[in-house]
Amino acid sequence: MNTQMKAHLLSTTDLNREAALQILDTAEELARVSDMPIKKMPTLRGRTVVNLFFEDSTRTRISFEAAAKRLSADVINFSGKGSSVSKGESLKDTALTLAAMGADAVVIRHSMSGAPHRLAHADWMDAHVINAGDGTHEHPTQALLDAFTLRQHLSDHITDRAEGSTGLDGLHVAIVGDVLPNVHLLNTLGAKVTVVAPPTLMPLHTDNWPCEGSYSLDEVLPNVDAVMMLRVQHERMDGGFFPSTREYSQRYGLTVQRAATMPDHAIVMHPGPMNRGLEIESRVADSPRSVIVDQVRNGVSVRMAVLYLLLGGSESALGDGVA
Ligand code: CP
Numbered sequence: 001m002n003t004q005m006k007a008h009l010l011s012t013t014d015l016n017r018e019a020a021l022q023i024l025d026t027a028e029e030l031a032r033v034s035d036m037p038i039k040k041m042p043t044l045r046g047r048t049v050v051n052l053f054f055e056d057s058t059r060t061r062i063s064f065e066a067a068a069k070r071l072s073a074d075v076i077n078f079s080g081k082g083s084s085v086s087k088g089e090s091l092k093d094t095a096l097t098l099a100a101m102g103a104d105a106v107v108i109r110h111s112m113s114g115a116p117h118r119l120a121h122a123d124w125m126d127a128h129v130i131n132a133g134d135g136t137h138e139h140p141t142q143a144l145l146d147a148f149t150l151r152q153h154l155s156d157h158i159t160d161r162a163e164g165s166t167g168l169d170g171l172h173v174a175i176v177g178d179v180l181p182n183v184h185l186l187n188t189l190g191a192k193v194t195v196v197a198p199p200t201l202m203p204l205h206t207d208n209w210p211c212e213g214s215y216s217l218d219e220v221l222p223n224v225d226a227v228m229m230l231r232v233q234h235e236r237m238d239g240g241f242f243p244s245t246r247e248y249s250q251r252y253g254l255t256v257q258r259a260a261t262m263p264d265h266a267i268v269m270h271p272g273p274m275n276r277g278l279e280i281e282s283r284v285a286d287s288p289r290s291v292i293v294d295q296v297r298n299g300v301s302v303r304m305a306v307l308y309l310l311l312g313g314s315e316s317a318l319g320d321g322v323a
Contacts (some may be wrong), residue, residue, distance in 0.1 A: 007128055008116075008128055008310075009128075009129075009140050009141070009310065010116050010120055010129065010130075010131045010138065010140070011131065011138045011140060012140045012143045012144075012181060012182075012184045012185040012188070013184050015140070015185065015188065016188065017166065017188050017189065017190075020144070020185060020188055020189060021166055023144055023302065023306060023309065024144065024147060024148050024151060024166075024167075024302075024305075026308060027148055027301040027302045027304065027305035028301070030301050030304045031298070031301040033304070034300060034301060039070050040069075040070055040072060041070065041071060041072065042072045043071045043072065043308060044068065044071040044072055044073035044307065044308070045072040046074075047073045047074070047104040048073065048076065048101070048102050048103050048104050048105075049064070049068040049073045049074070049075050049103075049104065049105045049107065049307065050076045050077075050078060050103040050106045050127070051064055051075065051078060051107045051132075052078045052098070052106050052108045053077075053078065053079050053080065053108075053109045053132070054080035054108075054115075055080070055109050055110060055111050057109055057132070058272070058273065059271075059273075059296055060132045060133060060139075060141070060142070060299070061077070061109070061132075063296070063299040063300045063303050064132065064141075064303050064307075065077060066300045066303075067300050067301075067303035067304040067307055070300070071308060073105075073307065073311075076098075076101065076103070091118065091119065092122065095119055095122070096124055096125065098125060098127070103125065104127055104128065104311055105127055105129075105307060105310060106127045106128070106129050106130070107130045107132045108130070108131065108134075109132040109133045110133075110134050111134075112135055113134050113135040113137035114134060114137065116129055116130075116134050116138075117131075117134075128310045128311065130310070136178075136233070138181045139181050139271075141299070141302055141303055141306060142181070142182075142299075143181055143184075143185040144185065144302045144306070145295055145298045145299040145302040145303075146182055146186075146228065146269060146271070146295065147168060147185055147186065147189055148301070149291055149294050149295050149298050150167075150171060150173065150186075150191070150225075150226055150267075150269075152298065153226075153267050153291055154168075154171055154265070154267065155168075157171070157265050158170050165190070166189040166190050167189075168186065168189040168191045169190030169191070170190065170191070171190075171191040171192070171225045171226065172191070172192045172194070172224050172226075173186055173191050173192070173193050173194075173226045173227075174193075174194045174195075174196050174214075174217075174221070174224045174226070174227045174228070175194070175195050175196065175227075175228045176196045176217060176227060176229050176254070176279070177197060177201070177228075177229065177231065177252075178197055178201035178202075178230065178232075178233070182228065183195065183209055183210065183211045184209075184210065192212075193211035193212070194211065194212045194214055194220050195214070196213075196214050196215070196216070196217050196220055196252070197213075198215065198242050198248070198251065198252065201242070202215070217251070217252050217254075217258065218258065218261070221261045221262050222261050222262065223263075224263070224266055225267070226267045226269060227254065227262065227266065227268055228269045228271075229254050229268065229269070229274075229280045230270070230271065230279065231271070231272075231273060231275060231279060232245070232275055232278055232279050245278055248278065248279075249277070249278050249279070253278060253280065253281065254268065254280045254281060254284050255281045255284065256281055256284055259284045262289070266289065267289055267290075267291045268284060268285075268287070268289045268290045269290075269292065269295060270290075270292050270295075271295065274292075
């Protein structure tokens with residue numbers, strides 16, 4: 001396999017169309033492992049993957065662990081809580097410790113934007129670094145699993161079927177909320193993105209972003225192929241970005257009535273964790289339109305693909321494990 005990924009996965013802006021497609025196509029092949037009675041292939045035997053989580057996570061942490069184990073890597077789970085980080089140990093000393101343990105890849109979640117970049121570019125260790133979410137900045141594997149899920153459910157609805165189509169070309173995706181790392185990847189893959197948010201949450205820099213903006217969810221919904229509801233961050237509620245959760249819910253919450261205005265084929269997504277009853281009504285989250293559980297399932301395949309491509313799994317190993 002001709003691996004085109006960089007040595008690290010830090011940002012979706014690092015991925016061109018070809019590299020992003022390579023990950024999605026590899027994930028599609030690897031998804032077959034998850035359907036087998038024995039969900040295991042030998043590709044990364046002898047390699048060590050460290051999950052370095054300084055912040056809480058359910059989906060990302062568990063799915064990286066499952067992905068690494070399905071590829072037969074050794075997995076070390078490190079949580080900031082309960083470690084020497086709580087005694088004040090620095091990121092550098094933590095990295096040196098991981099290097100001494102022979103980490104081949106480090107999956108890092110951190111509340112500070114740029115922490116994965118610091119880990120990747122400082123001369124502290126010789127491991128591949130994967131950004132598993134750094135504050136509100138980037139979450140590239142989330143963006144990739146979202147793109148994978150869109151392609152899985154909607155590729156039959158695209159009008160642009162030219163050779164080389166990504167399976168997302170021409171799709172219209174609305175992203176509702178204030179954390180927008182998905183915009184760049186969706187644009188790279190040919191989708192049209194509309195960001196929907198109250199004026200106080202609309203990022204100021206969207207002028208330079210490859211997307212449109214709207215303050216009205218009701219106007220946008222009848223014209224979308226998919227809507228991604230993003231979690232309202234609790235600090236936003238406390239920070240006066242909107243008058244009340246009730247008002248946010250009334251204007252921007254995806255209710256059953258609003259979901260009914262979407263085209264029949266349109267899907268509902270949410271990266272989790274959800275605030276049920278705030279940005280999304282429970283009955284919508286659990287409705288046939290919702291692909292939220294598929295997003296979680298696809299996260300394992302996409303993270304397997306990222307580990308496989310970064311750590312240099314061989315073509316024959318892929319064949320051995322999947323064929
Ligand atoms: N979507 C997401 O990153 O979820 P977790 O915080 O549970 O990992």
